[in-house]
Amino acid sequence: MSVSTHVVSIPLLRLQLTIRNRKDFLAGLLFAGAGLFFLVVAHGYTLGTASRMGPGFFPFWVGAILALFGLVIAAQSLSARAEVKALPSWHWRGLGWVLGSAAAFGALLESAGLVCSLGVLVALASRASEDFSWRAAAGTAAAIVGISLVVFVWLLKVEIPTWPAILFG
Template sequence: MTIHTSVREYSAAAVVVAFGVGLASVSATYPLGSMFRPGPGFVPLGIGCLIALLGLVIAAETWVGSRRTDEGPADEGMSGPDVFAWRSALSVAIGMVAFAALVDRAGYVPATIALVFISSLGEARRNWWAVGFVAAFMALFGSLLFIWGLGLPVNTIGPR
């Protein structure tokens, strides 16, 4: 990994951490409530903390990746350090649009599976078994959390 790439990745991690900390600090000024009766600041505080944690994970991944000398650069297959990953960005955006279009018509489970499989098309090398496992896990976990746990008015399978 070159110094330019390393500085860029550490800078990106720092921006993500700063955004998460900023979101958490602003949301802490709102009433938090309790776990069973959350206030308006409860969810933004949790999301801010998760975003900050994600930034720390990005920094740790960059650090571990820079310690490996036997592997090639992280950008292999790209023509330069400033190439934007259009394929990945488009596949994730199309996956989100497909989820939004399918969730009311087909249900949460098929929409989530479509989202995961369409988004995985942005990865150059993918393992279809792993993608299928992630899709099944996200559909099951999301159904348990959002539909049965939080009472989201969406069917698991079939139109609403």
């Protein structure tokens, strides 16, 4: 497969852009778009000040920083010094495992509890890796379950089912 640059013309601005690194360009546009989305959503809330933050303060600044990073990344992909790199093909199998694991977690959380739901999430998401092993998935699941229990259940006292309701009613 030959890798080449991609030229985009914007006639309205009489501008011609040479995209050398499509992956970075599209990632930058994605970040900038997400940042602009957060800026628009935060616009409907009170910002407040740094000492008395309103509900829109955090999403506004996260959106602004994300949009700025996205624009910088996209601009760097246009630079003559940027590595010429094509957009890699999608790994649909891995994407399916990761999205499926998130859906399974959401569907199981209320009935199966945090411990079991996180175990399913990690087991399914780990299948997306080319180097999948059950031993690594079990270790990762144990670590994530332990950290989540400490942070969400014991420290933050989030009222979330920990175990399946059928076992501990």
